[in-house]
Amino acid sequence: xxxxxxxxxxxxxLAVQLPAIHNVTVWSDPRSxxxxxxxxFAALARTAERGLFDFFFLAEGLRLRxxxxxxxxxxxxxxxxxxxxxxxxxxxxxRLGLAATVNATFNEPYDVARRIASLDHLxxxxxxxxxxxxxxxxxxxxxxxxxxxxxxxxxxxxxxxLDVTRRLxxxxxxxxxxxxxxxxxFVRADAGRFAHTGPHFDVSGRFTTPRPPQGHPVVIQxxxxxxxxxxxxxxxxxxxxxxxxxxxxxxxxxDVKRRLAAxxxxxxxxxxxxxxxxxxxxxxxxxxxxxxxxxxxxxxPETAIAHLEAVWxxxxxxxxxxxxxxxxxxxxxxxxxxxxSIFRTGRAETARRWRALAEERDLSIRELVIExxxxxxxxxxxxxxxxxxxxxxxxxGADGFILVPHLTPHGxxxxxxxxxxxxxxxxxxxxxxxxxxxxxxxxLGPAPTRRQEGAAS
Amino acid sequence: MTTTPLHLxxxxxxxxxxxxxxxxxxxRPADLFxxxxxxxxxxEAERGLLDLVTLEDFLGPQSAAFHRPDDRTxxxxxxxxxxxxxxxxxxxxxxxxxxxxxNVTHTEPFHLSLAVATLDFAATGRAGWRPQIxxxxxxxxxxxxxxxxxxxDEEARDPERIAARLRPLFDEAAxxVEVVRRLxxxxxxxxxxxxxxxxxxxxxxxxxxxxxxxxHFSVRGPSITPRPPQGQPVVASLAHASVPYEFAAxxxxxxxxxxxxxxxxxxxxxxxDAAAKTVGRxxxxxxxxxxxxxxxxxxxxxxxxxxxxxxLDELAGAPLASDAEIFxxxxxxxxxxxxxxxxxxLDGFRLRPAVLPHDLTxxxxxxxxxxxxxxxxxxxxxxxxxxxxLGLARPESRYARKR
Ligand SMILES: Cc1cc2nc3c(=O)[nH]c(=O)nc-3n(C[C@H](O)[C@H](O)[C@H](O)COP(=O)(O)O)c2cc1C
Numbered sequence: 001x002x003x004x005x006x007x008x009x010x011x012x013x014l015a016v017q018l019p020a021i022h023n024v025t026v027w028s029d030p031r032s033x034x035x036x037x038x039x040x041f042a043a044l045a046r047t048a049e050r051g052l053f054d055f056f057f058l059a060e061g062l063r064l065r066x067x068x069x070x071x072x073x074x075x076x077x078x079x080x081x082x083x084x085x086x087x088x089x090x091x092x093x094x095r096l097g098l099a100a101t102v103n104a105t106f107n108e109p110y111d112v113a114r115r116i117a118s119l120d121h122l123x124x125x126x127x128x129x130x131x132x133x134x135x136x137x138x139x140x141x142x143x144x145x146x147x148x149x150x151x152x153x154x155x156x157x158x159x160x161x162l163d164v165t166r167r168l169x170x171x172x173x174x175x176x177x178x179x180x181x182x183x184x185x186f187v188r189a190d191a192g193r194f195a196h197t198g199p200h201f202d203v204s205g206r207f208t209t210p211r212p213p214q215g216h217p218v219v220i221q222x223x224x225x226x227x228x229x230x231x232x233x234x235x236x237x238x239x240x241x242x243x244x245x246x247x248x249x250x251x252x253x254x255d256v257k258r259r260l261a262a263x264x265x266x267x268x269x270x271x272x273x274x275x276x277x278x279x280x281x282x283x284x285x286x287x288x289x290x291x292x293x294x295x296x297x298x299x300x301p302e303t304a305i306a307h308l309e310a311v312w313x314x315x316x317x318x319x320x321x322x323x324x325x326x327x328x329x330x331x332x333x334x335x336x337x338x339x340x341s342i343f344r345t346g347r348a349e350t351a352r353r354w355r356a357l358a359e360e361r362d363l364s365i366r367e368l369v370i371e372x373x374x375x376x377x378x379x380x381x382x383x384x385x386x387x388x389x390x391x392x393x394x395x396x397g398a399d400g401f402i403l404v405p406h407l408t409p410h411g412x413x414x415x416x417x418x419x420x421x422x423x424x425x426x427x428x429x430x431x432x433x434x435x436x437x438x439x440x441x442x443x444l445g446p447a448p449t450r451r452q453e454g455a456a457s
Numbered sequence: 458m459t460t461t462p463l464h465l466x467x468x469x470x471x472x473x474x475x476x477x478x479x480x481x482x483x484x485r486p487a488d489l490f491x492x493x494x495x496x497x498x499x500x501e502a503e504r505g506l507l508d509l510v511t512l513e514d515f516l517g518p519q520s521a522a523f524h525r526p527d528d529r530t531x532x533x534x535x536x537x538x539x540x541x542x543x544x545x546x547x548x549x550x551x552x553x554x555x556x557x558x559x560n561v562t563h564t565e566p567f568h569l570s571l572a573v574a575t576l577d578f579a580a581t582g583r584a585g586w587r588p589q590i591x592x593x594x595x596x597x598x599x600x601x602x603x604x605x606x607x608x609x610d611e612e613a614r615d616p617e618r619i620a621a622r623l624r625p626l627f628d629e630a631a632x633x634v635e636v637v638r639r640l641x642x643x644x645x646x647x648x649x650x651x652x653x654x655x656x657x658x659x660x661x662x663x664x665x666x667x668x669x670x671x672x673h674f675s676v677r678g679p680s681i682t683p684r685p686p687q688g689q690p691v692v693a694s695l696a697h698a699s700v701p702y703e704f705a706a707x708x709x710x711x712x713x714x715x716x717x718x719x720x721x722x723x724x725x726x727x728x729x730d731a732a733a734k735t736v737g738r739x740x741x742x743x744x745x746x747x748x749x750x751x752x753x754x755x756x757x758x759x760x761x762x763x764x765x766x767x768x769l770d771e772l773a774g775a776p777l778a779s780d781a782e783i784f785x786x787x788x789x790x791x792x793x794x795x796x797x798x799x800x801x802x803l804d805g806f807r808l809r810p811a812v813l814p815h816d817l818t819x820x821x822x823x824x825x826x827x828x829x830x831x832x833x834x835x836x837x838x839x840x841x842x843x844x845x846x847l848g849l850a851r852p853e854s855r856y857a858r859k860r
Contacts, residue, residue: 028651
């Protein structure tokens, strides 16, 4: 593949997310197309596959966000059911991994195991599950059980959920379906038999779906807390992280990788992929100007005020977004933006930090929100961006990235056409798919051996 | 001859509806869990200009018994999620309706609504859904959240007794469909405004909480998925008795029924009419199409289909039993039978091929041309959505108003 001298370099893993909430998509751009039409999903997935990406990723939010008691109108709201749209994408792609965020609180293992196994069959081994744990009663209002789970239990449920799911995937052996028409034998007796009793689940019977092609579809985790990190170290194949500034990312990377040994796992068995944006233009200066334009479009005056209100817990609509921060203190008890975990806790502290930052740099409300919002992560000429991504990976900030384009669906085109070839030239990105499954792309090795029912686990 | 159009559906299930189908010539038992197998079948159905295909599903392995699992190893066991299978087929087809089955007893109405809406987006307006209650008590243990009635062998022989025992599940299912339908309507068609002047992507006045409250669950809404292309994807249900007829009259756009002959057809149609009256459905305003199920074996040579059935029965070790009428004959004979029943008032038929792909191909290449020769079936698709094929108008959102 590449020159031996480059062999020690870490390979970069790349995924793309079609953003479908918050304010990432610059929908006012005339090139921006539908956020919901299947053609948008198909176009972005095809581009990612042309770029030899590891996988296509979809986030999830099971309740439209509400702001000051009303639906929040500045969100790019309206998204599909993840597994269903990914199953359709399996028909228009051939190698690209297909990763769905699916909540472990408002679902049951039998159904999730079955649907992800089905996606894995329907895609020839390309399925992944991002296990998230939102538990809030606000989201619960859309479900039979309501907000039944205490926050402290979110990861015990998720861990048991995942354990049951993997048991179900293992409940059929790889060769349980061996149709022999002459003998009249279709299936092994007892295929799919399972039983599990635990604090969250008491389930038994027969699973319907033969073992997925990957054995165990890829498991992704996206939580920040100590419990979340332990869960990832014990059980996940990939972490979807928010840390895309190198210093913080390196600390996070080191922390999580260090936890692996306790679970008998090696450094390579868990890939850490932060969310990231990339803005590419002919020159660094042009890219910087374009990035600025994108960020200002993402954080319009109304979005800036709404963001501030979310932290302050107060109606701040009378304030000028281009003026200074309000003198009033946050109301720690009032939650004005519902359906978003980031501003749930620690708002007083956040407000103190924001005020200090604004004073120090003399920032208006909008400038401040742009500053903390983070702007664009990798900005520059194709060469600059390729070098920065590579540096980030080689210095252990990450194992790769989940890119979030600001235009749907063609926001990845430039990256694939101009940055991917440079990463390939450096010998840090594949020049062809070498495997057929997502486990192959991620270098996770073959599926773990099947755990048989009754065996110690 | 016929004045109303005849609708034709095919029910796809495993290797076909005969328990020994997977052992027949041409069967592909090793491919049942691969997308290519299903892609070939649905392409064939679309070549035949059929209205729709249905895809069966259960939240437990298949069983020879209606009401409990079995341990047989000589029949097809194992399945893929039907909604995802339908989605996988959507981009490969352009016209045919895709109607997966999905359980409503052990699943979340909210998730079901999103999934079928998403299928409708992927299929650009060709999605349907067959809500199904849990008829096997054993499946409840797969979820461990509730129990459902265990039917006795005695009860399981009689559709009216089954329905009477499972009535609470049908009532709950009607609530599930109501929630799903409200969620489909919860975004008005023009809710996404992309108003650059104000920075608003959506207009909150055109997106609605559904505030459903029932004895089994409450759902606040709105959906997180915009209104699907058909507005309301097609809901179809299978019914053999008065309780499920009433469920269909309350919840469905299409009902599949199982009369055994011409007299039975008239009786079933009368029962569906009565059910519609009982629940106060105005069928001018909300049409309810009635399609009869038939399990079919078709061969051009007279007598061959019956001989084939006998050979399959021998392999299976028992004569074929079905809730639907079994037809073994030539495509021309079937065409005549269907037209008789159509004249009696049925809107169409859902054919269950005994063996795949044999009996599907016999439908598309034998029966359909035979119907065409009788000027009784379309010669080209004239609509692009499933509602369109079925002659159902696209409804406005129930929340569109009022402004
Ligand atoms: C980068 C990132 C992406 C996430 N994406 C989702 C998502 O799409 N849907 C969701 O419900 N939660 C999402 N979460 C929330 C987490 O899965 C998790 O439930 C939450 O962070 C609480 O866990 P923690 O306390 O360990 O952080 C995301 C979190 C992170 C850090």
